Structure formats: structure tokens, C-alpha cells
Amino acid sequence: MATLQDLSIFCVKGSSQLHRFKGYSIRATSNVHETQGNPLSLPSCQTGGLAEDLDTSNTGCATPITTQVRKHSYCKISTDCSSTKQCAKLSNQLMVAKLHVIMEAVADRVExxxxxxxxxxxxxxxxxxxxxxxxxxxxxxxxxxxxxxxxxxxxxxxxxxxxxxxxxxxxxxxxxxxxxxxxxxxxxxxxxxxxxxxxxxxxxxxxxxxxxxxxxxxxxxxxxxxxxxxxxxxxxLEKFPKIVEPALWWPKQSHERVDIEELGGRKVGNGWSRxxxxxxxxxxxxxxxxxxxxxxxxxxxxxxxxxxxxxxxxxxxxxxxxxxxxxxxxxxxxxxxxxxxxxxxxxxxxxxxxxxxxxxxxxxxxxxxxxxxxxxxxxxxxxxxxxxxxxxxxxxxxxxxxxxxxxxxxxxxxxxxxxxxxxxxxxxxxxxx
Structure with missing residues (x-):
């Protein structure tokens, strides 16, 4: 499952509390139905009928964090970072978690x-x-x-x-x-x-x-x-197609055609030359x-x-x-x-x-x-x-x-x-x- 490191957020119905975890300040506000346990709140995340267990035991954290997204819960997070760098790091951790989810789905497809x-x-x-x-x-x-x-x-x-x-x-x-x-x-x-x-x-x-x-x-x-x-x-797939075309398994790559300035053999940057x-x-x-x-x-x-x-x-x-x-x-x-x-x-x-x-x-x-x-x-x-x-x-x-x-x-x-x-x-x- 996807993992979120350095992040511990607990949503409580009708309340707003400030929790600190490893140097980060995160303000969590929630409006949820009564549930057992502590549901995970992600930025503007809304789930219906989905239960997920996120275990960080393999991420190197000293204390594993296990959370559940409860049915019909709606959680919002407002981050109160002391610096832009801290906010960027939290955002990066969320992207890492999403990529881990995709990796697990891809591994399942392979099998x-x-x-x-x-x-x-x-x-x-x-x-x-x-x-x-x-x-x-x-x-x-x-x-x-x-x-x-x-x-x-x-x-x-x-x-x-x-x-x-x-x-x-x-x-x-x-x-x-x-x-x-x-x-x-x-x-x-x-x-x-x-x-x-x-x-x-x-x-x-x-x-x-x-x-x-x-x-x-x-x-x-x-x-x-x-x-x-x-x-x-x-x-x-059609086994006897009328027109034979190459197999296509990638999203379309579209970039506007541009005319690159004539620069001879001189480097134009990022390892590219004319x-x-x-x-x-x-x-x-x-x-x-x-x-x-x-x-x-x-x-x-x-x-x-x-x-x-x-x-x-x-x-x-x-x-x-x-x-x-x-x-x-x-x-x-x-x-x-x-x-x-x-x-x-x-x-x-x-x-x-x-x-x-x-x-x-x-x-x-x-x-x-x-x-x-x-x-x-x-x-x-x-x-x-x-x-x-x-x-x-x-x-x-x-x-x-x-x-x-x-x-x-x-x-x-x-x-x-x-x-x-x-x-x-x-x-x-x-x-x-």
C-alpha cells in the first residue's frame, strides 16, 4: 500500500485541533460521521464506500502508522506550514504515496x-x-x-x-x-x-x-x-483487422511544432546541440x-x-x-x-x-x-x-x-x-x- 511518512493527522467531528509531528504543523478540520478509530484526512479527500489501510512499516519510520478511510467520510486539511519549503515537502510526500499506489497496481497487472x-x-x-x-x-x-x-x-x-x-x-x-x-x-x-x-x-x-x-x-x-x-x-482485440496498424500502448504525445534556431554544432543546453x-x-x-x-x-x-x-x-x-x-x-x-x-x-x-x-x-x-x-x-x-x-x-x-x-x-x-x-x-x- 501507499505510504505517507512524517505525517500524522487525526480528524475529530466538529472540532479543530493543531497537531505537531516531526517538526510540521498541520491544522486539521473535519466534518465526518461518527466512526470508530481515527480516519485519515487528505487534502480535500472525499471517499464513499472505500476502506484503505496505509501501513508505513516498510518505510523506515520508527513507529508504523495505520489509518483507515471510513465510509461516507469527508475530511479537509488546511496546512499551516512555517515555510514554503515545508509545504513543498508535504506535497512531495503525497505525490510519493500516489506513485506507490500506481506501482502496486502495475505490479498486479504484471502478475x-x-x-x-x-x-x-x-x-x-x-x-x-x-x-x-x-x-x-x-x-x-x-x-x-x-x-x-x-x-x-x-x-x-x-x-x-x-x-x-x-x-x-x-x-x-x-x-x-x-x-x-x-x-x-x-x-x-x-x-x-x-x-x-x-x-x-x-x-x-x-x-x-x-x-x-x-x-x-x-x-x-x-x-x-x-x-x-x-x-x-x-x-x-480484433484478430483479423481490415487495416493493419502498429500496436499502440502509450498516451499520445503532442507538442507544437517549432523551428529551432540554426546554431551549428554549438551546445543549446541540456545536452542538446544542432x-x-x-x-x-x-x-x-x-x-x-x-x-x-x-x-x-x-x-x-x-x-x-x-x-x-x-x-x-x-x-x-x-x-x-x-x-x-x-x-x-x-x-x-x-x-x-x-x-x-x-x-x-x-x-x-x-x-x-x-x-x-x-x-x-x-x-x-x-x-x-x-x-x-x-x-x-x-x-x-x-x-x-x-x-x-x-x-x-x-x-x-x-x-x-x-x-x-x-x-x-x-x-x-x-x-x-x-x-x-x-x-x-x-x-x-x-x-x-
Whole structure:
């Protein structure tokens, strides 16, 4: 749970008291219903039907503080700080508490996506094995029904039922694409872990936190929830989209486009120079023209193959069911061929689609395209920020881009050198994928 250090506030109905805790003076006024215990009062915090326990036992405080926010309570705090510095410190502690709440939610998302991803991966293996076994058994029964003296009706009926069951199961599994679902959860778990690490770094490196930092972390978490939903019904991502687009799992980054003054190679502040700005613009262009475009092209190919196999599999099992139903009639020879051959081909198609995890391949390509699109937008967002001091440090940012592309700093600079001489680079920006 979130922790609040150096803060002890008790709300009492109809009274106003001044409490001192570790050098801070805080005036608490409250208007609450009668409750048992001492409810926690936060600045203009109102809760309804929510009970929270905040334990600071892991924060290094000598005395743990446990408080409860009671039902239908309404507490207000007016701070009477002796200095602006003390007020800023109290505000910073509140931001730290909020970031800890987001961190715990993100850690829970990681666990959920890992568990559900493993479950859906099991679906893929179990359903693949079961459907293939059912299909091959139906084909064998259809062949046996053609043998003279065998109980034709029983075998024919059993084969038809098994084929119909396999057809229904294939329609469902081809609709939900368990291998693609498992890849979505694996990717989401990795991104939530990354977000958890970013929040942890923010807490350890930044002394003065603001509400904008908290809102940014919250928006990133919610954007990931929208990009990789956990439920199947109603919120599942479209497995066969009409238009293939990169996966988007981040809030939109928008900055007004600005023209940066021509300053040659001289430092413009915060680790940025005109040379570095030009280099980053060239890299963003290469990523858009080559890496993003290439993975979108591969995604479209994987989608077409997956769509063909998803349609062809149930069609073959349906043909097998028709053939097995006609065994023993005047269409005996053709019925046997349809009942046996269609079943064998359906098993092959099912194995290619789900054993080869074509849906997972499509999602992997789509997510890779999203990764490069995010890099492109991050570079443009930094370059379009008018205030250089509000950008990420230029030298650190350059190193981050180089590592994400699997290049050293010298290789990154070499990547854009040919374009300065009027020759377009032929290699991709990334060496990782």
C-alpha cells in the first residue's frame, strides 16, 4: 500500500485541533460521521464506500502508522506550514504515496498478464492436440465404415458427429486465436514491468515530484490496459483487422511544432546541440520509412496466411462430415474419399495454423511496428519541445536510442552520415529485430 511518512493527522467531528509531528504543523478540520478509530484526512479527500489501510512499516519510520478511510467520510486539511519549503515537502510526500499506489497496481497487472498468458498458451496446445485427435479419429471411422461387413451406420454416425464437433471447435479457436492472445499477454507483462521500473526510477532519482508526474504514470498504465485488454468477451482485440496498424500502448504525445534556431554544432543546453537534433530527425525518418514499413508489410502477410488457414480448416472438417454422412450410399467412393482425405488435410491445416502459431507471429510483427512507432514519436516529441530544459537530457537520450536500436554511439552516427552526402541509407535503423 501507499505510504505517507512524517505525517500524522487525526480528524475529530466538529472540532479543530493543531497537531505537531516531526517538526510540521498541520491544522486539521473535519466534518465526518461518527466512526470508530481515527480516519485519515487528505487534502480535500472525499471517499464513499472505500476502506484503505496505509501501513508505513516498510518505510523506515520508527513507529508504523495505520489509518483507515471510513465510509461516507469527508475530511479537509488546511496546512499551516512555517515555510514554503515545508509545504513543498508535504506535497512531495503525497505525490510519493500516489506513485506507490500506481506501482502496486502495475505490479498486479504484471502478475495477471503472466498468469492469463500461461493459461491461454495452454489453451493453444491442448485445443490443437484435441482437435487433431478428434479429426483423425473421425477420418479413421469413415474409412472403416466403407469396409464390407462393418457396422456402417454406427461408424458413419460417430464419424459425422466427431467431424461436426471438430468443426465447431475450430471455428471458436480460429476466432479467438489462443497463440495470439498469449503473445499479447506476454508483451503486456513486459511493458508493465518496464513501466514499474520507470516509476521506481522516478521515485529514486527525483526529489520534487508534481501532479504531472503522477498523471503521466496513470495515463501510461491506463493506455496499456486499453491496448492489451484481459477479458475475451466484448474487449478482445480484433484478430483479423481490415487495416493493419502498429500496436499502440502509450498516451499520445503532442507538442507544437517549432523551428529551432540554426546554431551549428554549438551546445543549446541540456545536452542538446544542432548536430544531435539533425541526427535524431534523420533516425526518426529512417525508422518511419524502413523499420515501421517493413514490419507492417510482414504483418499483412502473416494476417493473410492466418486468415486463409482459419477459413480453410473448418471448411475441410465440414466436407469430411458431409463425406462420412454419405458413406454407404450411392456416392460411396466419393463419400469415402471426402471423409478420409478431408480429415487428413484438416489436421495438417490446423497444425500449420496453431502449431506454427501464425497468430502469434502476426501479433509479434504488429507489436514490433508499434515499438518503432513509439521510438519515432518519442524522438519527435523531444525535438518539438520548445523549452530545451524540459526535454530529456540530449546525451542520455542519444544513448537510450542507440541501445534500443542495438547500436553503439559511433554506429548510430554512421547510420545518418550517408544521408548528409545526399545518399539515402540502405540499412534498417535497428539491428535487434
Amino acid at each position: 495477471k498478464h503472466n498468469n492469463i498468458g500461461a493459461q491461454r498458451d495452454n489453451w493453444n496446445h491442448l485445443l490443437l492436440t484435441s482437435i487433431n485427435a478428434i479429426t483423425l479419429t473421425a477420418a479413421t471411422m469413415a474409412g472403416m465404415a466403407a469396409i464390407s461387413g462393418a457396422p456402417v451406420v454406427a461408424l458413419r454416425l460417430s464419424s459425422t458427429i466427431l467431424y461436426l464437433a471438430a468443426t465447431g471447435m475450430l471455428v471458436v479457436i480460429n476466432k479467438i486465436q489462443p497463440s495470439q492472445l498469449a503473445e499479447e499477454q506476454r508483451y503486456a507483462a513486459r511493458l508493465f514491468k518496464q513501466l514499474h521500473g520507470q516509476i521506481k526510477s522516478t521515485l529514486s532519482l527525483h526529489q520534487n515530484l508534481t501532479i504531472f508526474t503522477v498523471n503521466e504514470a496513470m495515463e501510461k498504465a491506463l493506455a496499456l490496459d486499453r491496448a492489451y485488454p484481459l477479458p475475451l468477451l466484448g474487449k478482445m 548536430r544531435l537534433e539533425e541526427e535524431m530527425r534523420e533516425i526518426a525518418g529512417i525508422i518511419e520509412r524502413k523499420d515501421v514499413a517493413d514490419y507492417l508489410r510482414l504483418s499483412e502477410k502473416a494476417l493473410k496466411v492466418n486468415k486463409f488457414l482459419a477459413i480453410f480448416g473448418p471448411v475441410l472438417t465440414g466436407i469430411g462430415a458431409l463425406g462420412s454422412a454419405l458413406v454407404g450410399t450411392s456416392h460411396g467412393v466419393w463419400a469415402i474419399m471426402l471423409g478420409v482425405i478431408a480429415g487428413g488435410l484438416a489436421s495438417v491445416v490446423n497444425t500449420l495454423e496453431h502449431g506454427g502459431q501464425v497468430g502469434m507471429v502476426f501479433e509479434m510483427y504488429r507489436s514490433n511496428a508499434g515499438f518503432f512507432r513509439l521510438m519515432e514519436e518519442t524522438i519527435e516529441s523531444n525535438l518539438n519541445e520548445k523549452d530545451v530544459e524540459r526535454r530529456e537530457n540530449g546525451e542520455v537520450f542519444e544513448m537510450k536510442v542507440a541501445l534500443q536500436l542495438g547500436r553503439s554511439l559511433s554506429e548510430l552516427q554512421h547510420l545518418v552520415d550517408p544521408s548528409r552526402n545526399g545518399v539515402a541509407p540502405v540499412e534498417f535503423a535497428s539491428k535487434l529485430f
